[in-house]
Amino acid sequence: MSSGAVAAANERRLTIARAMAEAIAQEMRIDPSVFVMGEDVGTLGGVFGNTRGLFDEFGGERVRDTPISETAFMGAATGAASDGMRPIVELMFVDFFGVCFDAIYNSMAKNAYFSGGTVKVPVVLMTSTGGGYSDGGQHSQCLYGTFAHLPGMKVVAPSNAYDAKGLMTASIRDDNPVIYMYHKGLQGMGWLGTEPAATVHVPEESYTIPFGQAAIVREGKDVTIVSVAMGVHNALKAADLLAAKGVSAEVVDLRTLVPLDRDTVFASVSKTGRLIVVDEDYHSYGMTGEIIASIAERDLSVLKASPQRVAYPDIPIPFSRPMEQFALPSPEKIIEAYEKMKGRRGWRWM
């Protein structure tokens, strides 16, 4: 369990935004090579609050507002990182990365390899993901799969503030480029209608959560539901609904997509025999397919039924509320996926 059982007396509940800012501040205090740059990260403290307080503590030299020049500052991050700095770079929505993608996937992510491992590029990219509040097709995507697909960068997507802090500290200390993708609906910004379960106890002292270690956030024996970020909360809600029907669901929070903890997923599916993968990213060529393929490749015989996916349909995200809500994954869709799996069960189901 990531958020852990903590004595209520010393509870310190933080939003993901504050947990991220705290982790950054703690690393900046001990490591002068860490600095932050991006649009509106300075006095505004980040559009989604994850750099709040940093400008006041560290000043404009280490917390730099940039022009809207992503190609320049993503490239600059690569250069600064290769020269001994540890830049943390914010680009507020993942949807905006198209304008500077080359600097990331062709340089930042490949330079270590091109140099035979002699050049390190310790950059952390921070960006928001997700929709649900009618922000339209250029401000609501997740694109987890897009970044996870390309080799050379690690991909982090926390579901709660405890993980958010530990994963941020680990990201900053990692010698490789990391993209840290936080979901807008978990960020703890009231104006985005936040998921309350993401705001949890966060210890004050610094700690890391190792990459590539999924968390079993709910134990169960009948079906495994695998997800990240907002999907984990949908999965937990679905697990409650399934429990009411007498079905015991295990929920796996991947926490990092690269590296991917295939072992934990496989062990869980070996136990339950049934798999549903939930993703707010697009259905095809993405995380859902990757998880199912991992099981199929290793040992198909652990499956008692065809795995199911609950993902975003392969459409641009519609603005209008009824259409967007129709397209989003939800606990109800996870239940439907379970029923469908049951309807199609073969001889192995029991």
Next chain:
Amino acid sequence: MYETMLVSRFFEEAIEAIYLEGKKPVFNMAKGPIPGEMHLSNGQEPCAVGVCAHLTSSDIVTSTHRPHHAAIAKGVDLARMAAEIFGKKTGLSGGRGGHMHIFDPDVNFSCSGIIAQGMGPAVGAALSRKMQGRDGVAVSYIGEGAANQGAFHETLNLAALWKLPVIFVIEDNAWGISVAKSASTAIPNNALRASAYGMPGHHVTGNDPIAIFAAAGEAIALARSGGGPSLIDIETDRLAGHFMGDAEAYRPKGELEALRARDPIPAFARRLQSEDALSDADLAAISDRARSKVDDAIGFARESAYPEPDEALDKVFV
């Protein structure tokens, strides 16, 4: 031009009021009849009307995340635009696009919420007109923040190189969200950049529709006569927050009040009275006409039905 400025302002005021329905006391973007982000254009109307007054429906305009004033000045169907902003089935895209994605091919208007990404399409439309031997100019609106985007520099060079009939219009409202122009741009005015790409640069101060009209007239005449692109840099004022819900703590004290005191709409009205001898009654009649256009459009949007949820799956391909 005055009437169009009023339509634009009344439209934004109506959208602002409706946007806040369901968002009080707790501001949550997901709630109310108009959810999502909302970027209003109050104060920037002169940039829209001063340029678009020279255009016909066959000319092309590409706009930004802050598109309503330009859309109105270009003649986008007001009722269907309002319905789009509400996410209704009768909207320009049936509710698929929303406020940052206004597309009206009948008047060749489109926009993108990604900074500077309307620029390439404007250049391409101008290229298309040139290659097809068809008349028409393309106008690309951007903010001063977008002038630091790679696309700005690439498109200016391309348009000048190929001598395309395109006009780049910078609406310099001095702010890119919370970042002041002085903190993002190394030179005082972006019109200076025009010479680096081999095109005329106009710098227009005072947020004055007549001065903008004059500069745009020159640039558009040049483009229409085969003389290639121009850059028009306009100092304007953003009288609203970056988006609805913006606390605007980054603004220096008193700035907003000072900007409101020089609101271009009353200033234009005073000028029409003194220079063109329009009476109070004339102005009131214009205002009434503008108001009723907006009321009709908003009424249409309110009454229209939402799309069926599964219409989300249509129109991915055509």
